[in-house]
Amino acid sequence: MQAAQFYLVCTLSPGLVIQAGASDGLPPTLQPQDFSNPLQLWVMQAQVSGGSQGVALVNPATGNSATYQGPFESLIMQPYSPGSGDSDAFLLFLGDAAGDLRIALAKNATFSWNDYGGNFQVGDPIYLWNDALGNSVWTLQLAGVSSDKVAIPSIVGEAAAVS
Numbered sequence: 001m002q003a004a005q006f007y008l009v010c011t012l013s014p015g016l017v018i019q020a021g022a023s024d025g026l027p028p029t030l031q032p033q034d035f036s037n038p039l040q041l042w043v044m045q046a047q048v049s050g051g052s053q054g055v056a057l058v059n060p061a062t063g064n065s066a067t068y069q070g071p072f073e074s075l076i077m078q079p080y081s082p083g084s085g086d087s088d089a090f091l092l093f094l095g096d097a098a099g100d101l102r103i104a105l106a107k108n109a110t111f112s113w114n115d116y117g118g119n120f121q122v123g124d125p126i127y128l129w130n131d132a133l134g135n136s137v138w139t140l141q142l143a144g145v146s147s148d149k150v151a152i153p154s155i156v157g158e159a160a161a162v163s
Helices: 152-160
Strands: 006-010 016-019 029-032 043-047 054-059 064-067 076-079 090-094 100-105 108-115 126-129 138-142
Touching: 090 108
Parallel strands: none
Antiparallel strands: 006 016, 006 138, 016 029, 043 054, 054 064, 054 090, 064 076, 090 100, 100 108, 100 138, 108 126
């Protein structure tokens, strides 16, 4: 089964999405949504080693997953491996509105993906921060689907079936 591809859309600024860094060591950043840019697509892969269980968010074009460096630091892209430990294991928490979610670190869910600048500026890196403000809320938009919000359990269930 193929993993569903999706965009991670900024909930408070829907024209912006999280774009993967183009190579190892680069951070994901906020960028204007461009349906032809493969760096803006993501898939979920199981991550069950290193003491934490969750999903890795992987860019299929590079094979890299968004990886935790430390609290209050930017995420960076690193090669995905299902046994790579807990630095790329994340949990998805549903937000207040349908389709909204917070992407939290599996080993310490008080830290989640965050637009570091907080002002939704193009190029803002994605950091791991300990708040649940609006700049930590994202929406999944399935690639090739006209609906702008997705039922999270459907995509998580599908991702769990991928090995």
